Amino acid sequence: MRILIVGGGPAGLTFAACLLEHGIEPVVVEKAARDRTGGYSIGLHVNGWRVAERLGLIEAFRAKAMPLGPAHHLDRRGRKLFSYDYRVLANAAEGRLLAIMRNDFHEILSGAVEGKCPIRYETTVVALDDDGAGVTATFSDGSTDRFDLVVGADGYRSAVRALAFGPHEEFLRPLGYRASAWRVSLARPLDASFVGMMDVDHQGGLYAVGDGTAATLFCWRDERTDRLDPDARRAILQKEFGQWPEPVASALTSAIDWDQAFFDTVSQIEVPKWSKGRIALLGDSAWCLTFLAGQGTSTAMAGAYILAAELARKSHVEALDSYEARLRPLVTRMQAISRKIGGHLIPQSTFGMRVQSWILPIMLSRWFIRLTSGRLAAPSLELD
Numbered sequence: 001m002r003i004l005i006v007g008g009g010p011a012g013l014t015f016a017a018c019l020l021e022h023g024i025e026p027v028v029v030e031k032a033a034r035d036r037t038g039g040y041s042i043g044l045h046v047n048g049w050r051v052a053e054r055l056g057l058i059e060a061f062r063a064k065a066m067p068l069g070p071a072h073h074l075d076r077r078g079r080k081l082f083s084y085d086y087r088v089l090a091n092a093a094e095g096r097l098l099a100i101m102r103n104d105f106h107e108i109l110s111g112a113v114e115g116k117c118p119i120r121y122e123t124t125v126v127a128l129d130d131d132g133a134g135v136t137a138t139f140s141d142g143s144t145d146r147f148d149l150v151v152g153a154d155g156y157r158s159a160v161r162a163l164a165f166g167p168h169e170e171f172l173r174p175l176g177y178r179a180s181a182w183r184v185s186l187a188r189p190l191d192a193s194f195v196g197m198m199d200v201d202h203q204g205g206l207y208a209v210g211d212g213t214a215a216t217l218f219c220w221r222d223e224r225t226d227r228l229d230p231d232a233r234r235a236i237l238q239k240e241f242g243q244w245p246e247p248v249a250s251a252l253t254s255a256i257d258w259d260q261a262f263f264d265t266v267s268q269i270e271v272p273k274w275s276k277g278r279i280a281l282l283g284d285s286a287w288c289l290t291f292l293a294g295q296g297t298s299t300a301m302a303g304a305y306i307l308a309a310e311l312a313r314k315s316h317v318e319a320l321d322s323y324e325a326r327l328r329p330l331v332t333r334m335q336a337i338s339r340k341i342g343g344h345l346i347p348q349s350t351f352g353m354r355v356q357s358w359i360l361p362i363m364l365s366r367w368f369i370r371l372t373s374g375r376l377a378a379p380s381l382e383l384d
């Protein structure tokens, strides 16, 4: 079976690695250059962890993991609101939790597939013609090729979805926020794994990477979903967070490489059916959960694992149906949880902020963490 994977992110590269395990050699096309992978941190939770174990990659991920320790939340004047400890969260997940920079994650996954299947960087698809017997793909360099199956693993603004399923806006469920994330050098080390600040409709902070740099993450209420150029992005960040003290202040004035950074609307993707004929969607292109639940990478990896396993033993029609039937309940649940977490993390009033400052440390304490995880973490998926 000849499979084209569009997108070499967590979903696409995990899918390629899993197909290779089944003796299927895919072709991957990736829009970005080899080392342009996004300068923000991502988390690996139980489902991604188990896939990484099966691919023999978990030790490589652990070796690059960011330090897990206390997280401090402050108000916008720098006064402490509450703290909790990521090690408590990791214990509740029986140790199957780590945070890693996306470029390290990408390096490990691409190392697992490079040389074993073609990866064409700086290439995308511009047309897909599914005639029932196969799909003819036309690439951005003008070449064409024919495949039995095309899988769009090309993220939130998926070109495959736009070409084969319909316009982006048709599948969008905006959550009413914008977010931005990039990597900064630190003048002084952070005194915690995470130092965050919150205010009504705002949340911003820095995650220590452990090498003198930090990964920022800013999120604020903004109903608009249009794309902005770098100058407009800077202006918005300055308007929303410009008066905040250290460590946010230095992060805001740091140089930002927008090819690596993230800046976009926080919106979920809802596609009624993830496949159409011989074209299927996987990961954020099919179901973007948003970063709010911290489960997008792991769910993408689990989806990749399941889709590869189904394709290895069934016809593409049956495999695509089983893949969706096995994954859809988890995705629906995690999308609902993401929406709920947004309300917890980004306070909507001063009163709400006070309540959250009181409730969150209790929810995340070692006495209540199992109850909280049971309600908000992804359940372990049956992979076999």
Ligand SMILES: Cc1cc2nc3c(=O)[nH]c(=O)nc-3n(C[C@H](O)[C@H](O)[C@H](O)COP(=O)(O)OP(=O)(O)OC[C@H]3O[C@@H](n4cnc5c(N)ncnc54)[C@H](O)[C@@H]3O)c2cc1C
Pocket: 006, 007, 008, 009, 010, 011, 012, 029, 030, 031, 032, 040, 041, 042, 043, 044, 045, 123, 124, 125, 153, 154, 155, 156, 157, 158, 159, 160, 179, 180, 181, 217, 262, 282, 283, 284, 285, 289, 290, 291, 293, 294, 295, 296, 297, 298, 299, 300
């Ligand atoms: C700031 C931030 C923090 C996050 N934190 C977490 C976290 O802590 N835990 C977690 O689990 N998840 C987190 N997520 C979510 C997670 O990053 C995504 O869910 C995950 O990356 C989805 O993987 P994907 O491969 O489906 O899509 P993407 O990561 O978007 O990868 C898509 C790939 O396709 C490529 N591409 C795009 N368009 C095309 C095209 N037209 N042609 C070819 N290639 C294309 C892109 O360059 C990219 O390499 C976070 C996301 C953000 C933005």
